[in-house]
Amino acid sequence: MCSASHRCWEGAITTNSGFVVKRRAVLERGTTLFQQGERFTAVHVVASGCLKLRETNEDGGERIVAVRLPGELVGMEAWARGRYPYTAEAAAPTKVCQLQWPHAKGCAPSTALLERLLRKTAVQLEHSTRVWMSLPAIERVAAFLDHFAQHARPSVDLPITRAEIGSLLGLAEETVVRAIARLRAQQRLDMQGRRIARVVRERREPGAQGR
Amino acid sequence: MCSASHRCWEGAITTNSGFVVKRRAVLERGTTLFQQGERFTAVHVVASGCLKLRETNEDGGERIVAVRLPGELVGMEAWARGRYPYTAEAAAPTKVCQLQWPHAKGCAPSTALLERLLRKTAVQLEHSTRVWMSLPAIERVAAFLDHFAQHARPSVDLPITRAEIGSLLGLAEETVVRAIARLRAQQRLDMQGRRIARVVRERREPGAQGR
DNA sequence: CGCCCATTTGACACCTGTCAAGCCTAGTGG
DNA sequence: CCACTAGGCTTGACAGGTGTCAAATGGGCG
Numbered sequence: 355m356c357s358a359s360h361r362c363w364e365g366a367i368t369t370n371s372g373f374v375v376k377r378r379a380v381l382e383r384g385t386t387l388f389q390q391g392e393r394f395t396a397v398h399v400v401a402s403g404c405l406k407l408r409e410t411n412e413d414g415g416e417r418i419v420a421v422r423l424p425g426e427l428v429g430m431e432a433w434a435r436g437r438y439p440y441t442a443e444a445a446a447p448t449k450v451c452q453l454q455w456p457h458a459k460g461c462a463p464s465t466a467l468l469e470r471l472l473r474k475t476a477v478q479l480e481h482s483t484r485v486w487m488s489l490p491a492i493e494r495v496a497a498f499l500d501h502f503a504q505h506a507r508p509s510v511d512l513p514i515t516r517a518e519i520g521s522l523l524g525l526a527e528e529t530v531v532r533a534i535a536r537l538r539a540q541q542r543l544d545m546q547g548r549r550i551a552r553v554v555r556e557r558r559e560p561g562a563q564g565r
Numbered sequence: 566m567c568s569a570s571h572r573c574w575e576g577a578i579t580t581n582s583g584f585v586v587k588r589r590a591v592l593e594r595g596t597t598l599f600q601q602g603e604r605f606t607a608v609h610v611v612a613s614g615c616l617k618l619r620e621t622n623e624d625g626g627e628r629i630v631a632v633r634l635p636g637e638l639v640g641m642e643a644w645a646r647g648r649y650p651y652t653a654e655a656a657a658p659t660k661v662c663q664l665q666w667p668h669a670k671g672c673a674p675s676t677a678l679l680e681r682l683l684r685k686t687a688v689q690l691e692h693s694t695r696v697w698m699s700l701p702a703i704e705r706v707a708a709f710l711d712h713f714a715q716h717a718r719p720s721v722d723l724p725i726t727r728a729e730i731g732s733l734l735g736l737a738e739e740t741v742v743r744a745i746a747r748l749r750a751q752q753r754l755d756m757q758g759r760r761i762a763r764v765v766r767e768r769r770e771p772g773a774q775g776r
Numbered sequence: 777c778g779c780c781c782a783t784t785t786g787a788c789a790c791c792t793g794t795c796a797a798g799c800c801t802a803g804t805g806g
Numbered sequence: 807c808c809a810c811t812a813g814g815c816t817t818g819a820c821a822g823g824t825g826t827c828a829a830a831t832g833g834g835c836g
Contacts, residue, residue: 419694431691434684468679473645475686480642482693483630488735524699526793737825
């Protein structure tokens with residue numbers, strides 16, 4: 355029974371809900387939870403810290419697919435395909451919960467587990483449709499920083515570089531830097547180095563070029 | 566028992582697998598399966614045709630969130646939130662299967678159903694991470710047209726306007742038009758009006774501006 | 777025919793990627 | 807303690823991609 359279960363499952367989890375946390379792991383910064391291409395073994399939930407999901411393209415190029423913050427699922431995508439499509443690396447000291455997988459031998463699939471998983475996956479699916487595609491660079495950066503500031507537990511400094519933010523958002527490193535500078539100039543962002551104090555999302559600028 | 570179940574669930578579905586299709590509906594072009602903001606009632610699977618998922622922003626702006634082709638889930642995102650986050654409209658004559666929802670009265674949740682749903686949702690989640698973000702406009706258009714041509718069953722003309730493609734890809738309508746023109750000039754696309762005959766994805770151009 | 781809408785094309789501005797250079801901090805070794 | 811290095815961060819110059827505005831073309835339908 356996880357003492358922080360309310361954070362992950364937003365609701366009381368009864369001990370006989372079918373939920374089993376097989377293992378809780380602590381990852382040092384820089385260590386990987388699994389590598390891209392590895393066989394699927396389990397789904398994890400981030401308990402604290404931050405994971406960055408890195409994908410190596412067939413051309414050898416790398417890109418950050420996503421960052422996962424406390425409460426978010428990691429590795430669900432690998433279930434259908436059998437292999438993890440990305441590498442999960444701890445961007446900061448991170449705790450993860452490995453969920454008992456229904457098909458483990460001698461363990462009948464639990465309806466409650468499946469429902470919870472399905473619900474959580476649906477949430478992530480919805481979130482992934484809320485893409486900031488077609489927003490100008492400055493708004494994408496603001497949205498990302500805001501999201502990070504809202505969900506990082508415990509409140510930590512940004513554990514990734516500007517270049518990685520750019521990779522994540524589909525922007526060049528320099529564009530991220532300039533967007534941050536402009537947000538600060540507009541009083542929309544209070545941030546020094548990697549420490550975020552305050553972010554204001556989407557204050558509309560008249561005449562701004564949409565996309 | 567759906568005669569085309571192999572398409573939706575990629576594998577034989579036994580009659581007692583726990584899968585129940587509650588209702589099969591035929592939607593004329595322009596009719597909606599559900600409206601944004603409506604209470605969640607069920608998850609559907611597209612059997613044939615094409616749905617376009619439209620979202621009205623708080624600013625009143627509309628954007629196409631996605632198109633759903635045969636075999637894809639519709640409405641899963643609404644389960645967790647309770648309301649549909651987008652309007653699902655038939656872009657072409659469309660058949661959908663409404664899945665029996667586990668929590669319907671008197672119907673115990675079926676493990677098999679949940680597993681299938683979860684697997685399918687995971688596939689969609691993975692697909693949504695494969696965003697063509699940071700690709701130049703021409704490649705995004707090529708990828709979309711290729712995806713549509715591959716998955717449309719039966720093979721139909723593109724049921725959406727260039728402006729809608731642009732909205733979906735985060736591009737301006739004119740950019741989509743010009744991308745199509747350039748793809749045709751490069752012999753990568755055989756398409757007249759809305760009829761796609763052939764698409765070639767990602768032929769690399771040296772010196773192309775990445776993003 | 778006349779209207780409406782989708783599609784296309786052109787001109788232009790600006791956002792953003794690329795290249796280059798410099799600054800800053802942390803870490804290392806002398 | 808200080809020189810040195812490496813990597814992250816910042817800034818500038820420039821070009822190309824893309825959004826915006828405007829207008830023309832074409833097709834469907836009353």
